[in-house]
Amino acid sequence: MKEIIIATKNAGKAKEFKQMFQPLGYEVKTLLDYPEIPDVDETGTTFEENAILKAEEVSKVLKQIVIADDSGLSIDALEGRPGIFSARYAGEEKSDEANMDKVLNEMKDVPDGSRTARFYCALAVAIPGKETYTVSGTCEGEILHERKGSYGFGYDPIFFAIDKGKAMAELEPEEKSEISHRAHALRLLEKDLPTLFGEGQS
Numbered sequence: 001m002k003e004i005i006i007a008t009k010n011a012g013k014a015k016e017f018k019q020m021f022q023p024l025g026y027e028v029k030t031l032l033d034y035p036e037i038p039d040v041d042e043t044g045t046t047f048e049e050n051a052i053l054k055a056e057e058v059s060k061v062l063k064q065i066v067i068a069d070d071s072g073l074s075i076d077a078l079e080g081r082p083g084i085f086s087a088r089y090a091g092e093e094k095s096d097e098a099n100m101d102k103v104l105n106e107m108k109d110v111p112d113g114s115r116t117a118r119f120y121c122a123l124a125v126a127i128p129g130k131e132t133y134t135v136s137g138t139c140e141g142e143i144l145h146e147r148k149g150s151y152g153f154g155y156d157p158i159f160f161a162i163d164k165g166k167a168m169a170e171l172e173p174e175e176k177s178e179i180s181h182r183a184h185a186l187r188l189l190e191k192d193l194p195t196l197f198g199e200g201q202s
Ligand SMILES: O=P(O)(O)OP(=O)(O)OP(=O)(O)OC[C@H]1O[C@@H](n2cnc3c(O)ncnc32)[C@H](O)[C@@H]1O
Pocket: 007, 008, 009, 010, 013, 042, 069, 070, 071, 072, 073, 086, 087, 088, 096, 099, 119, 152, 153, 154, 155, 156, 180, 182
């Protein structure tokens, strides 16, 4: 099977990429398969910049085409926070539970109707010897008052996905992949995959 490398150490993302790429005929490897590759500093000021940093640094090490995902949650009532700081919103230990507690606390006095938010995903494709490019996708929703559901990862339990009328964490993986920010971004890459990974690779 053709192989795609995604520069992520996030197990939740890794699972989603595996599940989304498999029907397209690709096997996904992530940085969880390459533990020797050090963490990339996410010093950019946008999702795109951080996705490019991650994809290019890993592509340089592996000398292969690499895709990276930088994503996060933007809440209107919090002026777009946590945004690019989503993973570490409540601290360096990157705890999903602590991040959700912090958001729920900051949102506790925000009334229904003003709790709009969206997930954003930027995917960067780094190709040795060529210019890196990005695609992106979004998913609209509202911040719930408490956790709901047990699927997914990150902020999924407190995100009500408008397109499905349910919390993101109540969606089966296949349902999330119909409407998620990551799936929307990936759809924009799909047409490039045969050229990028199809011929001459095994
Ligand atoms: O950088 P990598 O190694 O890919 O892993 P990370 O977890 O640090 O990933 P990001 O820097 O892109 O931070 C994204 C954070 O945004 C949140 N997030 C992104 N996509 C999400 C999704 O589909 N559902 C819930 N939360 C999500 C989640 O908390 C992630 O940790």
